[in-house]
Amino acid sequence: MALTARIIPCLDVRGGRVVKGINFKNIIDAGDPAEVAKRYDAEGADEICMLDIDASYQERSTTLTTVEAIANQVFIPFTVGGGIKKLQDIEVLLKSGADKVSINTSAILEPNLIQEASKEFGSQCIVVAIDAKKDGDAWSVYTHGGKNKTELNAIEWAKKVEGLGAGEILMTSMDKDGTKTGYDNDLNKKLTSHLRIPLIASGGAGQLSHLVDAIKIGNADAVLAASIFHYEEISIARVKEELMKNNISVRSNI
């Protein structure tokens, strides 16, 4: 037996509530984060990811209260992202109950942060999130939630942060995100052939076959999705059933 493929539901959180909206517009309230996380845990989620979508505007204390509320209810690995700028932000999140933190824009503005954080807290808790968009034959990296284009090539950047001590890569395809047309398997396949650390694929899940393909074709170690789980279009149990049918090992005996 080998490691199982991981299914990771993601909660977008703002001001202590789970929110949903398309491209961060028309945001609607969608529940209490701890309750939603608990439901996902009971359904068989292998990890929980929480993204603080406007951490830079909100007070951090709300975020920490939410992290703590989730950590008191859910006993599976728990990743928190959004607004992490310095070592102290990481320390506080870990103390509040996060097992891993996901760093995006700050990793680009201050690559030393990855090195220092992995040295201080261990690589296993440092996830580097990358937002990438196809640009000719390659993929470019964007910052600030996809607003600003950088000069970085996504695959080269992933390799660089691996070298700096990142424990995992969370790759979101901006071309696919929100389209429900499947993950960017070209990008992920290319990426995994260059990486030794695990890849979490994100962006584009719309139906069961997309999650199977992300693992079989894209070689992802884990698949992250928000809306399909959120709107109960597809249950986590149903995803696992489909993966098993395709000879992908998953965690059963929840």
Next chain:
Amino acid sequence: MQIGVVDYGASNIFSVLRAVSHLGAKAKVISKQEDLKSIDKIILPGQGSMGACIENLKKKNLFEILKLSLSEKPYLGICLGLQVLFSLSEESIDSEGMNIFSGKVERFTENENLKIPHMGWNQVIFKKKHFVNKNIPNSSNFYFVHSYASKELKKDNILAETTHGELFNSAVIQDNIIGVQFHPEKSGAQGLKFLENFINWKI
């Protein structure tokens, strides 16, 4: 029942404390010798390298007293807390462990398709029936994060095995002393069951 959770300063003990409290037991942080007095059972969680762990325990004057208490109190070592029970680790060859299990902890053998650290959910095959794995279906998945493992051990001491490229000992036992390479505090319902069993285990 008071469960002592050892804090040697370089490990995230909060999730273990949360899980123990969630199960209704009283958890107490042990960061100095006196803290051990009213403790019924000991959990040593751990992250980082074995050398740093031993050095930190020694700095806090906890190494020798913990080693002594291993002869009487139920002990659960998690991850690095399992590894310190061995004589030594390839990771820190100059640091002598607690020597409960003779032998060493070794790095996974590199191969092209193997990801190190071994991180994620993997099957734990229990080799013995024991109170701590009561009501846990054999071959359940538990959550792992580590690069070093015990590969060779006397059969009597092997409580469970797991495969990551090669077979390793994912749980070890000797009398009142148990070590698990996985993280029960992060392994969902089965992990909580394991911790609950440890809390209720009577020697």
